[in-house]
Amino acid sequence: MLEKRDFYIGGQWVAPAKANDFEVIDPSTEETCAVISLGDTADTDAAVAAARKAFDSFSRTSKEERLALLEKILDVYNARAEDMAKAISLEMGAPIDMARQQQVTAGSWHLEGFIEAFRDFEFESDYTATERSIREPIGVCALITPWNWPMNQVVLKTGAALAAGCTMVLKPSEIAPLSSMLYAEILDEAGVPAGVFNLVNGDGAGVGSQLSSHPDVDMVSFTGSTRAGIAISKAAADSLKRVSLELGGKGANIIFEDADEKAVKRGALSCFNNSGQSCNAPTRMLVQRARYDAAVEEAAATAEKMAVGPASEEGRHIGPVVSQTQYDKIQALIETGMGEARLVAGGLGRPDGLNRGYYVKPTVFADVSNDMTIAQEEIFGPVLSIIPFDSEEDAIAIANDTPYGLTNYIQSQDEDKRRRVARRLRSGMVQTNGQGLAKGSPFGGYKQSGNGREGGLYGLEEFLEVKAVTGWAAE
Structure with missing residues (x-):
């Protein structure tokens, strides 16, 4: 049985503030396959603080630096593909061939999509002869992801946030967290600066709610049920943070x-x-x-x-x-x-x-x-x-x-x-x-299926603010 109690905060694996063990169940056997810890307020606060501290420097890195970082992440991700397939298959029950051919490749597919879109992306443009439009990273982002397509959703959020220059705290589903913990290892190996990416395991009522209402979180990107999306929107309303939702469907x-x-x-x-x-x-x-x-x-x-x-x-x-x-x-x-x-x-x-x-x-x-x-x-x-x-x-x-x-x-x-x-x-x-x-197609819905778009150019823009600056001579 795997023991994975630590969180990834500030570029290091750290023990939870207090013990709160949670068993991860192999759905094929109904047996415990891993033990993680569910985070508490202290863990959430530490992860948000690390992301806030890293934002000032990471938000000012060049497009070329962030593009190179995405390309390195893709290389490491592909090198760990078999490990990722086994983790997804174990935690959420995807048949191993399907995990290799669809679940894992969904992650690499989206990374490739962001890289292709990002190469031609312009953060600044002249709106008029004397006014410039500047796109800037929105800030610290809480990323809350589901268990059904783990890497599909984690990469759609982290890839866009990294390209935009945001820092982040990821809360994966507590019932399928192993792939996200492996993804944290991949980002660490790829050289993502300390504090830019953080991971705290927890449930929706705990870490999920803490992130949604946290005053130092500027945006929540959530994929999951419509019921939970409504709760997150209400929790985020007091601080007027941006909320991007990918919710249910009945196609x-x-x-x-x-x-x-x-x-x-x-x-x-x-x-x-x-x-x-x-x-x-x-x-x-x-x-x-x-x-x-x-x-x-x-x-x-x-x-x-x-x-x-x-x-x-x-x-x-x-x-x-x-x-x-x-x-x-x-x-x-x-x-x-x-x-x-x-x-x-x-x-x-x-x-x-x-x-x-x-x-x-x-x-x-x-x-x-x-x-x-x-x-x-x-x-x-x-x-x-x-x-x-x-x-x-x-x-x-x-x-x-x-x-x-x-x-x-x-x-x-x-x-x-x-x-x-x-x-x-x-x-x-x-x-x-x-x-x-x-x-790179925009993934998202109307009505109670959500209000955001993920993937490629559209996904990148979700994580950006737009600033108008006058008195800026056209170049």
């Missing part, structure tokens, strides 16, 4: 009758990927009536063929969900769905042959209407709801009838239709015909 995958033959299977597999633990998962499949019956059969067959097993096993399958709490929540919503709609695959309990671990059957409901609980609540498990529609207008209305607005999907071979529908979907992202987002 609609609109499959028109002219969609390609792989559209249904592609959508189901995307829903089940990472055991359904993705805020941008296409969990509502809207199918035009002419293809509906066939789509239900195909989605059910895809679910029944989906292998489920331990994260340590090689090969293509889905692993467990992250915790007992998540397992119980998903089971309760599946039970609700069985009273609302027609169950065509999966259902309650673990898959056959698995009697320990937080494993959920890939589950498909048909004949769902958009007012049902399973169509409105973010389940965050491998559960797909299939909803029929008749017309383009009908599909748009159903897709937008949700408190969320993160990612929607369109499947059609009619380019004009795709563009027309995409413009009317109330979401921060729209993916069509299986095409993924480009490197």
Whole structure:
């Protein structure tokens, strides 16, 4: 069992101010795999003080220095890729091949995106012949990240903050902290100056709340549940600090009758990927009536063929969900769905042959209407709801009838239709015909899916203030 009680503060690993052990559970086995410590106010204050002390000098480093630092971090990150894959697989249950191919590479992908965007970024520009606009780092940033895509979210925040010239305190999810502690080692090895990056483990009610309300924190960047995002916004309001939120989703995958033959299977597999633990998962499949019956059969067959097993096993399958709490929540919503709609695959309990671990059957409901609980609540498990529609207008209305607005999907071979529908979907992202987002694309949502953007140029700008200076002759 790993013992990882220390925090990374001021360029050193330091013991917590007082003991507060917390067990990290391997979701594949339900056994304790590590022990960390949850921080207290004294730890949070020390980390914020270290970041505040480092800000004056780091904020004045040159763009070239920070670009070189990002490039060095990428080199060290890639060298530690296998260690990172093992940490993510252990802590949150991603199958080891998926951890290598998707979880770890999400981090390197975003680092590359920031490096490419940063090379051409200009911090200063002449607004008029006598006025200059200057972009400056916002200050000390609290970065609060989730467990489902650990490095995806940690790198989206730290990469942008470092490029902007900010200093930071990271609070990763306490139930999946091992990858972030490894990331702290990577930044240390890459030569990030002392105090620029700090890490304190803790829960939302403790360190999370302390950071959100801390008077010396200038910005909070949070990814997680909408419920927690609302609480953080309220905690931050007294000091009027900037809050950037990436929250939940209930993505609609609109499959028109002219969609390609792989559209249904592609959508189901995307829903089940990472055991359904993705805020941008296409969990509502809207199918035009002419293809509906066939789509239900195909989605059910895809679910029944989906292998489920331990994260340590090689090969293509889905692993467990992250915790007992998540397992119980998903089971309760599946039970609700069985009273609302027609169950065509999966259902309650673990898959056959698995009697320990937080494993959920890939589950498909048909004949769902958009007012049902399973169509409105973010389940965050491998559960797909299939909803029929008749017309383009009908599909748009159903897709937008949700408190969320993160990612929607369109499947059609009619380019004009795709563009027309995409413009009317109330979401921060729209993916069509299986095409993924480009490197550096702005990731974020509308409505209760949040209010910020991460990745590339847009992510960098989240961490900057804009200053107008008059009497500055144009150069």
